[in-house]
Amino acid sequence: MVQPRIRCNDYGTLPVPEPGEWLPRKSVSVVIPAYRCDETLPLALASLAGQSYPSHLLEVVVVDTGGAVRLSGPGPVPERTRVVRVQDGGEGVNARQRGAAVAEGDVVHWLDADVVLDREHIETQMRWHHLAGYLVVLGQVRFHERRAGVFTASEVEAAVVSGTAAKLFGEDEGVPHQVMEMWERTGDLRQAGSDAFTGYVGTAASLPADLFRSVGGLDVSLPLGHDAEFAFRLAQAGAVFVADRRSVCHHLGGSAAMRRRRESRRHTMPYITERIPHYRSLRNHPNRQYLVPNVEAVVDASGRSAESVQATVNGLLAGRMSDVSVTLVGPWGLLAGEQRFPLDDPSADLRLIRESFRGEARVRFAERPAETAFPVPFRFTCPAGWVPRPDALERLLKFADDNALGLVSLVLEEGEEMVAARLERTAAVRRALLLAAPGEEIGDVMHQVSGTVWEDGLSWGLRPMGATDDEPAVDPEIERWKRKVRYWRRQARLLRRQLDRTPRGRIRGMVAEGLRLVRSRRQAPGPDPQTADRAIRGGRRKIER
């Protein structure tokens, strides 16, 4: 399948068909973690049994973590439903991960056990998955006060089949999930750009099974916040987030669950701060490192002098953005052999470089860089011998974000060969790798899915190492403040001069002078030291002029 190339998160170009007017081919596995949900699960299964999506393409995996799920109970159940029992369960992430692992469908669709679906809930999401293989589709969740027990599973199935599931709840239209505000603001995520993943809700979301596997699945070590972290990694893998309001799902028992969600915020924060660099405001410490840094800088050390590599790496580490890791690429394996007398060692420079950063936790050594920086959102490749100013990375990242760029190439020097540095957005690279036809240049595809641009390296604060030695890389912030001081000093001087020129000021000055003379004569016969001093200063000023 030739996949459409979506720019940023603007999926509006996809020709999505109306429900009922297209031919489904792909199979879907609905994964439901079940824990203490004897009342609601039959209702959820009943609404799945009434779906418009063809039943032979629909598989349901109920992940039972409480050991209490029985499918033989009253009420309809989809044809292809199985129960997976998980011993070490608890609710949540582990169950989902296990369910997805055994799922056989082309698409994995997460559901909670306490929901009732509209008839076309699965179909509306599945139509997107037939258009492209890198979409994460999100359904609309509405929270209803009415709980289980009011209606039976058979009633639910009947209502779903007739397309009137919403009427089960009578007057109660339900409260929309709070993420809807963000959808609202961004044209259902189409204009959300790199923020799109923050619109992810795991309650009714679906994604291709291949995509799920390629990002490494869910992080089961997180008790909370795993949805946000998973969505972040999906975004770094190049996924597009589609918010489909027509895929409706009714949550039984509403606001309590939402309240709980808000309370959990405090318990989620440390986990996501460490893992999601995208939330810049959470990383407000001036000089800290995190589990997933914001930028991976790659410096190729092979064949380069120790001094040039030191200059570049030190420059990178001295930046105002401390949230950076450096990967030094070189044939480090060569150093394993016995050590020779340093002056005769052919790999002396390599050894010096290795030793220079032995204790620096932010520097890693690698024989070759990984294909992409995933899940680190940016990679900055800088040739050894070029030194970024302290604000260079910060400015470049802002530039890339403001202009939705996937690749910023910086010309450093044009000789026989072009010397260039580059900043790449991992999401754009991964999406381009996913989409590129054989033999197609990745840069061209990146340009289609984001934007690529060439800039002058010097203007972005990258200088050759010699130049930075002559002229120490002063933090431009300091320079800025110094300029301000100079400006205001000059301003004050000008105003003072103007004041001197105004007659009122002069008169006041003369009067004051006169008074002082009179007083001094009254007080002491000798010359007043103050007046004498003033006269001298006045005289000097005249000479200056």
Next chain:
Amino acid sequence: MRVRSNMVDTVLGGHIGFEGCPEPPTDLCGRADASWVDLDAVPTDRPLTGTAVRRFLLLARTPADLRRVVPLGALLPEVRGITVVITESPAWRSAPVPALDNGRYWGKLRNLQVCREPDGSWRIEADFAGQVPAGGVLRTLSRGMTGPSRGGPHAPVVSLAGVGSSHWRPGDPNVTPAPVTGPVPCRNNAPGGDLVLRTVTAETPPWQGDGSRLIERPEVSGGTVRPDAAQPGTAGTGVPFSPDVIPPVDEAVVCPIGFVAAADGPVGGFREAHGAYEITREDRAVTRIPLSGALTEMDIIRVRGLPGVAVELDGGWRAPVGVARVVCGLAAAGVPVIARPGPWWSRVLGTELAALLNGFDPEDLADPLLRESFSVRLRRAALRTHGVAGRWRSLAEAGGFRPPDPPTVSVLLCTRRPDMVGFALSQVGRQRGVPVELILALHGLSANRPEVAAAVAAYPGAIEVIEVDPRKVFGDVLNEAARASSGDYLAKMDDDDWYGPDHLSDLMLARRYSNADLVGCAAEFYHLETIDTTVRRRAVTEVYANHVAGSSILVSREAFTGVGGFRPIPRAVDTQLLESVTAAGGRIYRAHGLNYMVRRGSIAGHTWKEPINTFLRSYRQQWRGLYANPLMEMDVPSPARKAAL
């Protein structure tokens, strides 16, 4: 000297260009005792006054209005002093200093003062020891502001009759005014004009005398076209509607000079209010235009900040001719006009302009590059069809005159790279709209080399190939090429740059409206081959300047030979030519850069002084790969490759 008492205090004043104003500000001339006439409404039958006049005052709103007085020069009295006040003039115009001519009366000059008042108006006072023709003085003043007219619309010689007929020959001093019923007076034993243009109304008496050279057009008077002259279908005189029916656009006034590439906010509106047309921004009038539709340079300056002007053509206008003239004028100035002319309007505006207007999507105004390309296309269509030169070319043909041949251009193309000859010839071969002769100077190359011979054989137009000794320096090679050429104008082109098909014709247009001796364009577009990226640099265009791109120089042969050609040096010959032309008193004009793209190869292969970094330091726009704007008419680019910057 004895002064006759009856003429001591006789002061006559004429004002022009104040149709939209309730009262012309005649007090600006500082003479309360003057009697005033509206020069747009005076008949051409007799001189302004029968009595002797001591001093003539002219109050013109803009230089454009002054230019309409020039054809009426013969009607103005002989005076001993003259005061001219021009209430507003654009910054790009030269100061109104008379460019003295052959008139012997200049020997009587006693005093000449040119002052700029704090309110921006110009005041010119000239006093003479004896009687001098006021018309002659005004002629030199007008010429001082626009520069001497070279290759202007002066053939045929025209006689104008009727009120407002000077709208048809603005700035032309070689006009003989004639009485509205004729006949054309003689001028030094010859008929005063080869063609007569008469403005008429329903009551105008018939023409007396030879009618074979007579052109009749509806009267533009008192600032409006007479309603009876404005019936759809005819021009009121039985002439079917065609572009020739509306008075021409004075291209020395209403022209692309000062085009502003960056404009935002809402599109301007167009309405009739308080006896004038108004162009509005958010319902507030930006400028007022008389109902005759005669635009001035100040009107153009005031609408420059608008992204475009929308004109509802079928708005039940009292005088559609005036509206048509405004639309043509705005288009000629490169103001993006949004209008949808139907069949009737297409006949008036001309099919080319109408098709352009109908084919434009107003959404494109948001993109500065698309807006500018549309503007350039409008200028071309409007200036060619509705400019004074174009209009009179068409009128002369209709009147049985053979118009002068269009000026020819010799392209000087010098190369030492056989592999570039084919490409270079293709760039010259696609030039259209002007007669082109190509001089291919092979610098140390033999014309017999197969690549060269094949390219020359495939070249469609006139070509002359010269082989130049490789030991000669670049300047000399170009001079050799110039010596071998025969065109009225010389254009220098490079062997590796891209040129749009209208490159030369746009430069010739620019030469006409700017009146410059040397024109060229800005080097805005660069294809950076080493990184396969196209950038558009920031450049100020449509201005008088000291510098233009060396490979786009177009210079009149007169100016070229006047400075002795190129200097015999190996490089920087272009900048040296610009220096020489400036030093010789010539003017240089820089036109838009949309027809030209520089190929910037690797640093090893060329004499590039600028490192590639400078192109990326500040650019207006950037594209991945080779991008050519629509005016280049190259079939490489896909707009999807554009960078969103």
